[in-house]
Amino acid sequence: MNQGFGFLDDLAVREIRRGLLKALAIPGYQVPYASREMPVARGFGTGGLQISLAIALPRDRLKVIDQGADDSVNAVALRRFIEASCPGLETTTRTVEATLIQTRHRIPEQPLSPGQVMVYQVPYPDPLQIVEPSESRRRRCHAHGDYARLWVRLYEDMVRFNEVAISNRYPARVAGRYVIDPSPIPRFDVLKLHQSPVAHLFGAGREKKLYAVPPYTDVEPLAFSDVPFAVEPFRDATGARRTCARCGAADTYLDELPQVGAASRWQCNDLDRCAERLGYPGDSDHDEHHAGP
Amino acid sequence: MGYVAMRGGEHAIAEALNALDLLRAGATDPGADPGEALTIAAIRHQLRLLTDRVMGEGGLYAPDLAALAIKQAHGDPLEAAFILRAHRSNLPRLGTSPVHHGGELRLIRRISAAFKEIPGGQRLGPGTDYLQRLFRLDLLNEDPQAVRAAVARILGDEIQTKIPAMEFPGVVAGLRQEGLLPPSRPAQAAIDITREPLALPVPRPARLAHLVRGETGGILAMAYSTMRGYGYLHPTVAELRVGYLPVRLPHPLTGELVEAGEMLITECEIVATHGGGPGKGGAAGKEGGQPRLLLGYGACVGHNEVKAIAMAMCDRAMLNGDERGPAQPAEDPEFVIALVDGIESMGFCSHYKLPHYVTFQADLENLRQAAHRAKGAL
Amino acid sequence: MMNTTPVLEVRNLTRIHGRGCDLCRTSTGDAAGTNTCPHCGSVVAIADVSFDLWPGEILGLMGESGSGKSSVVRLLHLDDRPTAGTARFQEAPGFSHDLAAIDEAVARRLRDTRFGMVHQNPHLGLNFGVSAGGNIAERLLCAGERSYAAIRALAGGLLVRTEIPRHRMDHQPGAFSGGMQQRLQIARAIAPSPGLLFLDEVTTGLDLSVQARILDLILELQRELGAAMIVVSHDLGVIRLLAQRTLVLRHGRVVEAGLTDQILEDPQHPYTQQLVGAAL
Numbered sequence: 024m025n026q027g028f029g030f031l032d033d034l035a036v037r038e039i040r041r042g043l044l045k046a047l048a049i050p051g052y053q054v055p056y057a058s059r060e061m062p063v064a065r066g067f068g069t070g071g072l073q074i075s076l077a078i079a080l081p082r083d084r085l086k087v088i089d090q091g092a093d094d095s096v097n098a099v100a101l102r103r104f105i106e107a108s109c110p111g112l113e114t115t116t117r118t119v120e121a122t123l124i125q126t127r128h129r130i131p132e133q134p135l136s137p138g139q140v141m142v143y144q145v146p147y148p149d150p151l152q153i154v155e156p157s158e159s160r161r162r163r164c165h166a167h168g169d170y171a172r173l174w175v176r177l178y179e180d181m182v183r184f185n186e187v188a189i190s191n192r193y194p195a196r197v198a199g200r201y202v203i204d205p206s207p208i209p210r211f212d213v214l215k216l217h218q219s220p221v222a223h224l225f226g227a228g229r230e231k232k233l234y235a236v237p238p239y240t241d242v243e244p245l246a247f248s249d250v251p252f253a254v255e256p257f258r259d260a261t262g263a264r265r266t267c268a269r270c271g272a273a274d275t276y277l278d279e280l281p282q283v284g285a286a287s288r289w290q291c292n293d294l295d296r297c298a299e300r301l302g303y304p305g306d307s308d309h310d311e312h313h314a315g316p
Numbered sequence: 317m318g319y320v321a322m323r324g325g326e327h328a329i330a331e332a333l334n335a336l337d338l339l340r341a342g343a344t345d346p347g348a349d350p351g352e353a354l355t356i357a358a359i360r361h362q363l364r365l366l367t368d369r370v371m372g373e374g375g376l377y378a379p380d381l382a383a384l385a386i387k388q389a390h391g392d393p394l395e396a397a398f399i400l401r402a403h404r405s406n407l408p409r410l411g412t413s414p415v416h417h418g419g420e421l422r423l424i425r426r427i428s429a430a431f432k433e434i435p436g437g438q439r440l441g442p443g444t445d446y447l448q449r450l451f452r453l454d455l456l457n458e459d460p461q462a463v464r465a466a467v468a469r470i471l472g473d474e475i476q477t478k479i480p481a482m483e484f485p486g487v488v489a490g491l492r493q494e495g496l497l498p499p500s501r502p503a504q505a506a507i508d509i510t511r512e513p514l515a516l517p518v519p520r521p522a523r524l525a526h527l528v529r530g531e532t533g534g535i536l537a538m539a540y541s542t543m544r545g546y547g548y549l550h551p552t553v554a555e556l557r558v559g560y561l562p563v564r565l566p567h568p569l570t571g572e573l574v575e576a577g578e579m580l581i582t583e584c585e586i587v588a589t590h591g592g593g594p595g596k597g598g599a600a601g602k603e604g605g606q607p608r609l610l611l612g613y614g615a616c617v618g619h620n621e622v623k624a625i626a627m628a629m630c631d632r633a634m635l636n637g638d639e640r641g642p643a644q645p646a647e648d649p650e651f652v653i654a655l656v657d658g659i660e661s662m663g664f665c666s667h668y669k670l671p672h673y674v675t676f677q678a679d680l681e682n683l684r685q686a687a688h689r690a691k692g693a694l
Numbered sequence: 695m696m697n698t699t700p701v702l703e704v705r706n707l708t709r710i711h712g713r714g715c716d717l718c719r720t721s722t723g724d725a726a727g728t729n730t731c732p733h734c735g736s737v738v739a740i741a742d743v744s745f746d747l748w749p750g751e752i753l754g755l756m757g758e759s760g761s762g763k764s765s766v767v768r769l770l771h772l773d774d775r776p777t778a779g780t781a782r783f784q785e786a787p788g789f790s791h792d793l794a795a796i797d798e799a800v801a802r803r804l805r806d807t808r809f810g811m812v813h814q815n816p817h818l819g820l821n822f823g824v825s826a827g828g829n830i831a832e833r834l835l836c837a838g839e840r841s842y843a844a845i846r847a848l849a850g851g852l853l854v855r856t857e858i859p860r861h862r863m864d865h866q867p868g869a870f871s872g873g874m875q876q877r878l879q880i881a882r883a884i885a886p887s888p889g890l891l892f893l894d895e896v897t898t899g900l901d902l903s904v905q906a907r908i909l910d911l912i913l914e915l916q917r918e919l920g921a922a923m924i925v926v927s928h929d930l931g932v933i934r935l936l937a938q939r940t941l942v943l944r945h946g947r948v949v950e951a952g953l954t955d956q957i958l959e960d961p962q963h964p965y966t967q968q969l970v971g972a973a974l
Contacts, residue, residue: 166798167798167799167802169802169836171806171832171835171836172821172832174831174832174835175821175824175828175831175832175835178824178827178828178831178835178842178845179824179825179828181842182825182827182828182864183864247840247841247842247845248840248841248842249841249842249843249844250842
């Protein structure tokens, strides 16, 4: 390949950076952009990838996670591609060391600190898509702050299930104005966006949109005043909070690993955080027996 | 043990490539000779329609690269087009050509369904329309000598490498002169859809650009819907042309237009005899009070007649939608252009193979909680 | 206590579809016997419609299909914009808007909180994909209500008020009878207690007994809410029962205006005479 640092050509870098500046200036607003075709398939993170490539600097330390894991195949493939196209850039699996974190479906468990940047891979940038297929009509709704039909969806869920049945991509209002699709992170992670000290950049490559939650910005999940927003409880039959079978944490998002002829095993989804707690920082591979029989 | 939670994604990816290479070499087939390589030239000629399709959907006229992509993608047209597009993504724009016209084509094929005879003449050219789809067993074990002999028999001594240019007035030009077609719309500037964000409502140049790169099957399905009850198009193929288009570019120093090369394209104009169907006024063919024919335009890279015709129908259907509001899916530009891109839809369909266990766990937690509450309520 | 300013002051409201020309107005209308301009082919949906609507008043718009009565409602409900003319809506004493030149965001707020619309076709007025309660909830949510319990209570009350059994609240409108769908539209329209209601052929196509109940309901609600209403109908009976004053439209022009009783007893315009005569 004849490309320079970051694979993208200068025009693409400039367009994406400008788009991101606009996105940060208008929190939650979806900025349309041309979205380059990447050597990675649409749906596999081309939006997040373009952001990472457009903003990465040689001094950055990059962490790429998919489902909370640094070593799942897609995270590996994306990290390898970024490493190859950004000579000098370091990579890490440790959240605390990373300056740039590209993610799919999770926000790391460890608190983020100022200066770090989160980059999200986004399949559906528009929370209104579940109630309105036409993009021109959706843009009009956003312009008017018209989220009534989203609210009706919540109402209908309450009627039918006595709770809001949206488990991920939970719509959240940013800075009191635009409602965003926070990407398919679980509810557990949505609250981490509120008044977060870092910039959260969202890229939807296939849908060709960029949007952002700037640092220290209000993010509130849509919820009725008398039906509080609740996160995944992770409770066992007795009502007790489940804990990680490896590190014992009782405050993390858990993966359930079904076992043959036995109860499921539960363990931290964020393997880096788990390794930190176990005292093997940066070595999420340390414990081998998690894979089960 | 699933591939997701498995350690060493790195190793798995390397092994996947090895497995692909083994399969391509036919290493699992005792009858295959792993050394029997497909040459790029063989792909380009003997799989020429596939090569054309890949160039069209890949958005780059580069026959050798398309052939290489086909080889690399084991013959999967979408994968091959994807490789071409990824390569094209960052290529610099060296120049912008002026608008070219179909009248400049060096034709290999030209047909009109609208008239028995057309000025400039019908030319059947290479096409399978009137061939019986029966196996040609002589291709089973082709002898190069026999192939050369056949070529000599067909061409005799007059081996021509250059298709001569010829003058021909377009079929629709005559209809337009007669006032049966509305005057040409003023030319709109082309839109580079890979460099500019999508504008809504989608301008026609952007729609056509999306269709040019659209997946043949997707466009065909969309067009077929308009003929199959989800629309009321009754098209007549006014003209279908296949030929080599000389491409002119401004010279980087003098700015003068010079012929930089040529590309094979397929171009189609359909006329819809009557818009009709429910909707305001019924006759979409009424512009300014006088009933007229309606035009639809399609053009694509390479020889791909179905795509050009289907594209022209989609164009017409969307123009109908502009006039009286989209009444059918194919009349809605947002719907059409979002769905016809095979590389995007393929990517998104494939992405469901990626691990989704975090969201699935969230679903499970939600369901269990609901079940728990329901039990408590009983 | 009586507010002495009209809720609506409509002056020369005009809507031309098409490019329009200088001759459009003079070559269409009642005398010309057509809506379509012979010079440019544009359709003059309405021209020079003027009237006042007073608080608590019910105004009838009468005319055959194509006369322009629904165009007037579309313009006033801000579903369309006029080619010319003004329509001043008084939102509160001393606070009014010209509906002909209004900002999109204000238009939305007015539609959400100050206006109510009931269509002839329930598919235009209801969302058939959500429950009856959800249809009402949408209006309450638009008006800013965010308590689920309050929405349930208010929606339930509105259903009962419009004679829909409360236990049908969580059913979808597709399972409702035609009369019930219209009552649900009314419940939805009045949910935010709007000051202005538009009723466009709301009883057309319903059984007579069902019609009568709905018309009674409208009169009762008008007394309870004190809302001004514009009632569009081609049915003399509906106009006679509901409207205090009436405009008769033909080919996009007001051809007769006045007290409903007067118009029906002593029609002046030949067209009105013909209408009244046909009904007798």
